[in-house]
Amino acid sequence: xxxxxxxxxxxxxxxxxxxxxxxxxxxxxxxxxxxxxxxxxxxxxxxxxxxxxxxxxxxxxxxxxxxxxxxxxxxxxxxxxxxxxxxxxxxxxxxxxxxxxxxxxxxxxxxxxxxxxxxxxxxxxxxxxxxxxxxxxxxxxxxxxxxxxxxxxxxxxxxxxxxxxxxxxxxxxxxxxxxxxxxxxxxxxxxxxxxxxxxxxxxxxxxxxxxxxxxxxxxxxxxxxxxxxxxxxxxxxxxxxxxxxxxxxxxxxxxxxxxxxxxxxxxxxxxxxxxxxxxxxxxxxxxxxxxxxxxxxxxxxxxxxxxxxxxxxxxxxxxxxxxxxxxxxxxxxxxxxxxxxxxxxxxxxxxxxxxxxxxxxxxxxxxxxxxxxxxxx
Numbered sequence: 001x002x003x004x005x006x007x008x009x010x011x012x013x014x015x016x017x018x019x020x021x022x023x024x025x026x027x028x029x030x031x032x033x034x035x036x037x038x039x040x041x042x043x044x045x046x047x048x049x050x051x052x053x054x055x056x057x058x059x060x061x062x063x064x065x066x067x068x069x070x071x072x073x074x075x076x077x078x079x080x081x082x083x084x085x086x087x088x089x090x091x092x093x094x095x096x097x098x099x100x101x102x103x104x105x106x107x108x109x110x111x112x113x114x115x116x117x118x119x120x121x122x123x124x125x126x127x128x129x130x131x132x133x134x135x136x137x138x139x140x141x142x143x144x145x146x147x148x149x150x151x152x153x154x155x156x157x158x159x160x161x162x163x164x165x166x167x168x169x170x171x172x173x174x175x176x177x178x179x180x181x182x183x184x185x186x187x188x189x190x191x192x193x194x195x196x197x198x199x200x201x202x203x204x205x206x207x208x209x210x211x212x213x214x215x216x217x218x219x220x221x222x223x224x225x226x227x228x229x230x231x232x233x234x235x236x237x238x239x240x241x242x243x244x245x246x247x248x249x250x251x252x253x254x255x256x257x258x259x260x261x262x263x264x265x266x267x268x269x270x271x272x273x274x275x276x277x278x279x280x281x282x283x284x285x286x287x288x289x290x291x292x293x294x295x296x297x298x299x300x301x302x303x304x305x306x307x308x309x310x311x312x313x314x315x316x317x318x319x320x321x322x323x324x325x326x327x328x329x330x331x332x333x334x335x336x337x338x339x340x341x342x343x344x345x346x347x348x349x350x351x352x353x354x355x356x357x358x359x360x361x362x363x364x365x366x367x368x369x370x371x372x373x374x375x376x377x
């Protein structure tokens with residue numbers, strides 16, 4: 001059975017006509033080759049490597065619907081908006097839509113009017129029932145930010161552990177799981193949960209030579225804020241500041257605004273409308289600095305982030321690599337800094353590898369690469 005029309009030649013044509021690129025990158029070809037031939041694929045590609053094209057292009061070559069599981073509303077909004085601007089029929093189903101709006105989107109999906117349908121994993125149970133009832137064929141099942149299966153699936157969002165069940169109920173369509181970071185153990189877990197043990201696994205280098213990694217020990221929060229302000233105040237591009245709590249996000253934002261820095265907060269406690277406006281302002285350069293919890297950032301296509309600054313250490317190196325990787329997507333020099341005090345470890349939510357990284361005096365790049373199982377020359 002031919003699942004995707006035309007193979008790589010047709011994919012190149014779609015890439016040029018719909019996305020304006022003349023050629024695929026080498027790692028994208030390594031993903032698309034097996035995927036277009038009907039194989040399942042796990043793709044571990046660095047932030048900024050064009051992961052979304054690895055399922056968006058095949059979606060326009062398939063005879064059925066491409067269903068994309070995505071973890072964040074902001075990520076769905078960003079990607080669906082970009083696709084629609086290119087004339088591609090795409091939509092999302094999430095908690096932001098009321099019952100009538102969801103019904104309209106689902107009708108379009110089952111009636112063949114959509115190429116891509118994005119959904120949160122929590123929507124899969126009801127969505128699967130609707131697709132099965134309508135006997136809707138999926139040409140592709142895509143799991144974006146697949147590291148969430150291991151990172152969030154055990155406690156925070158347990159529905160991630162059922163993705164393989166939903167895949168089976170949907171007829172075991174060709175499946176692609178994509179992430180910017182996954183240790184060898186996390187990769188094995190993703191394959192096990194999705195029930196695709198024979199998938200083609202494509203892993204490229206985790207090294208981002210244009211990013212400078214470092215950690216800086218501070219005496220107190222006053223010094224921590226002063227170092228952040230000094231970096232972002234005159235930055236040539238955008239900056240992201242990650243804080244551990246919503247309250248701190250608001251406090252840091254207000255302090256930056258008092259020093260004439262164009263900053264805005266982003267966290268899950270804000271209304272959907274406010275989060276949408278903040279994201280739009282950031283992407284259009286009306287706001288230079290976003291102060292955020294980990295709710296912000298996955299898949300956001302902002303190429304000129306010059307600084308990713310962490311108020312304190314994230315829980316894991318995997319989480320840190322995801323967040324730091326939002327810097328320098330345009331290939332230009334950018335800086336990723338963790339500011340820390342000894343007291344930051346008293347909460348007990350920082351794993352030993354993260355603490356080892358933070359307390360190191362040098363070789364931060366080497367420590368990151370070794371964590372992901374990559375040899376350092």
